[in-house]
Amino acid sequence: MTTAQREQLAGLIARERETYEREHPRSRELHSEARGSLLGGVPMSWMAMWVGGFPLYQQRAHGSTIVDVDGNEYADFCLGDTGAMAGHSPAPTMRAIGQIEGITTMLPTEDAAWVGAELARRFGLPYWQFALTATDANRWMIRMCRHVTGRPRIAVFNWCYHGSVDESFVVLDEQGLARARAGLVGPPLDPTETTRVAEFNELGSLERALEDEDVACLLMEPALTNIGIVLPEPGYMDSVRELCTQYGTLLIIDETHTLSTGPGGCTAAWGLEPDAVTLGKSIGGGVPIGTYGVTSELAERIAAQADADYEDTGGVGGTLAGNALSLAATRATLGEVLTDSAFARMIALRERFVDGVEAVIAEHRVPWTIVSLGARCEYRFTPERPRTGAESAAADDPELEEYLHLYLMNRGVLITPFHNMALMCPATTEEQVDRHTEVFGAAVAELAA
Numbered sequence: 001m002t003t004a005q006r007e008q009l010a011g012l013i014a015r016e017r018e019t020y021e022r023e024h025p026r027s028r029e030l031h032s033e034a035r036g037s038l039l040g041g042v043p044m045s046w047m048a049m050w051v052g053g054f055p056l057y058q059q060r061a062h063g064s065t066i067v068d069v070d071g072n073e074y075a076d077f078c079l080g081d082t083g084a085m086a087g088h089s090p091a092p093t094m095r096a097i098g099q100i101e102g103i104t105t106m107l108p109t110e111d112a113a114w115v116g117a118e119l120a121r122r123f124g125l126p127y128w129q130f131a132l133t134a135t136d137a138n139r140w141m142i143r144m145c146r147h148v149t150g151r152p153r154i155a156v157f158n159w160c161y162h163g164s165v166d167e168s169f170v171v172l173d174e175q176g177l178a179r180a181r182a183g184l185v186g187p188p189l190d191p192t193e194t195t196r197v198a199e200f201n202e203l204g205s206l207e208r209a210l211e212d213e214d215v216a217c218l219l220m221e222p223a224l225t226n227i228g229i230v231l232p233e234p235g236y237m238d239s240v241r242e243l244c245t246q247y248g249t250l251l252i253i254d255e256t257h258t259l260s261t262g263p264g265g266c267t268a269a270w271g272l273e274p275d276a277v278t279l280g281k282s283i284g285g286g287v288p289i290g291t292y293g294v295t296s297e298l299a300e301r302i303a304a305q306a307d308a309d310y311e312d313t314g315g316v317g318g319t320l321a322g323n324a325l326s327l328a329a330t331r332a333t334l335g336e337v338l339t340d341s342a343f344a345r346m347i348a349l350r351e352r353f354v355d356g357v358e359a360v361i362a363e364h365r366v367p368w369t370i371v372s373l374g375a376r377c378e379y380r381f382t383p384e385r386p387r388t389g390a391e392s393a394a395a396d397d398p399e400l401e402e403y404l405h406l407y408l409m410n411r412g413v414l415i416t417p418f419h420n421m422a423l424m425c426p427a428t429t430e431e432q433v434d435r436h437t438e439v440f441g442a443a444v445a446e447l448a449a
Helices: 003-023 025-034 045-049 091-098 110-123 134-149 203-210 236-246 265-269 296-303 324-336 340-364 389-394 398-409 430-448
Strands: 058-062 065-068 073-076 127-131 153-157 170-172 178-180 195-198 215-220 250-254 276-280 290-294 369-373 376-380 421-423
Touching (some): 091 324, 110 265, 110 324, 127 134, 134 276, 153 203, 203 236, 340 369, 340 376
């Protein structure tokens, strides 16, 4: 953008900030009050990332709609950053929650085995256990992989996303050297001591990370999702599997976000063959849960470790994990909400969403693109789809993001605050998709004027 265009953008942002503050007085008031008791004025730090100077305060949410405390209604394409991919308060999940008598007992329930069998059907891995978050599932799988292989290191991809796992916050600098990601808070040690980093879609980079044969596991999303969406090139995932097998590295596929691809995520849709799968968020219909599944071969290796105290001091498990509430909610969500037919409809709506965005981009000749992954899509400020994490990171434009987020929010549309992701849920309507197209088009038209 030229200097004049940047000045114009600054003026538009200032106008939208004023509108936001004027239209959300109760949210502003509640946030001011919360500063007296909540660190940063929010109950969870990520909530401070919403644009506008203060977050919207929720009054109610149902289906694909949120209403804030000032009475403003929103078409919600953020969906709790995937946590509400089943929609807000889906009726089958709410019924299941209401029937629970006893949430945490440290005893298994019938629902747990049903969910395990359903996950095995969807993902093709036979054995599952549960956590409260995908972050925990990733941590526990890393521990188990280290133990069964006797290897000290893990590998991840540049600009990956695996929740708050300390060891995954490593990126490559301009010289291609690993370094801790800027802003990482209080790691127990420099994560470059535990983690090797490869560039997504670069097989040579991955082979260099694995060739010393000291990497226990490669933890990866089959498509990057937290730095825009970066899709694997044809044949890339097959080559990843081959390299992991060649160097004795276990392959963990994190499907937390990529479940948007379909009922069995990318693992089923693309015929992947991981040693383990982790996921969470959306499968509980909004109730906290994480899970990990393993192959028969890996399950046997885990069971053979007589010196591993998985029941107590091994650092795997938690008092609340596998609780009755989480499993009842997940059984209802998988069985009645996030079904094959629901995904088909969600993907069709995403196609409609993308068609609208591409038409706006073409009409106004802005050098942007949009990338899709099942029911999920995201626009990036670059004319070509990014091929690597580094390319996608370079396409960030915080000012443009602030403008678009504010413009959309002020006109009743929410997308994910951390980037430009839109997700469809079973309750999303064509009217909501078209509302986004209309508002997005108006935002770009003002910018391009």
